[in-house]
Amino acid sequence: xxxxxxxxxxxxxxxxxxxxxxxxxxxxxxxxxxxxxxxxxxxxxxxxxxxxxxxxxxxxxxxxxxxxxxxxxxxxxxxxxxxxxxxxxxxxxxxxxxxxxxxxxxxxxxxxxxxxxxxxxxxxxxx
Numbered sequence: 260x261x262x263x264x265x266x267x268x269x270x271x272x273x274x275x276x277x278x279x280x281x282x283x284x285x286x287x288x289x290x291x292x293x294x295x296x297x298x299x300x301x302x303x304x305x306x307x308x309x310x311x312x313x314x315x316x317x318x319x320x321x322x323x324x325x326x327x328x329x330x331x332x333x334x335x336x337x338x339x340x341x342x343x344x345x346x347x348x349x350x351x352x353x354x355x356x357x358x359x360x361x362x363x364x365x366x367x368x369x370x371x372x373x374x375x376x377x378x379x380x381x382x383x384x385x386x
Contacts, residue, residue, distance in 0.1 A: 263287035263296075270300070279376050280305025280354070293369045301325065301361045306354025308376050314368030316345045318353055325361030326386060327353040334385035337361060352377045356386075 263286075273282030281302040289295040293314070301323075309330065318327060318337070325337035330350040335343065337353070345351050347368075354377075355361045 261288045268298075273299075273305075277308055277310070277373055278305065278354075279308070282307075282354075295367050297365050297367070299363055299365055301353075301355035301363075303355045303358050303360055304382070305360075306377050306382060307352045309350050309352055309374035310371045311348050311350050311374075312345065312367055312369055312371050313347060315347045315349070316368065317366040318343045318345070319364040319366075321362040321364060323361035324356045324359040325354060325363060326356045326382070327351065328381075328385055332385065336386065337363065350374065352382075354382075357383075 268285045268287065270283040270285045273284055282305050283300040285298040287296045287298065320337040320339050320341045322339050326334055327337055327343050328334035328351060329345070336356065337343065
C-alpha cells in the first residue's frame, strides 16, 4: 500500500509550458503503469493549456469554483463535489473561474500531450 500523506507533500509552481496564471501542484501516488493522482490549486482565471491524455482523466472538484471544457463543446462549471471524466485523447482545459480559485484532484492516465495556451476568448466561450 502506498500512502501520500498531506503533511509530507510539497507543492511546485506550474510552469508556462502547461499553465496560464498561478497554479500549484502536489503529486501524490501513482500505480507504476502511468496513472497518477495529483492535487492542483488554480488561482482565479488560471488554467491549463489545451491538452489530452491517452487513457483519459478524472477531475474531482474540492473547493472554489472552476471551469472545464472540451474543444468545440460547451463549458462546464465545477463546484465542490463535482466529478468529471474526460475521455481518451479528448482535447480539453480546466482551471479556476473568473474571480474564483479552484482546487481539484486529478487522476490521470498516461503522459499528456500539451497544446497551445487557452486564450481569454476560449476561456470564456461556452460559459
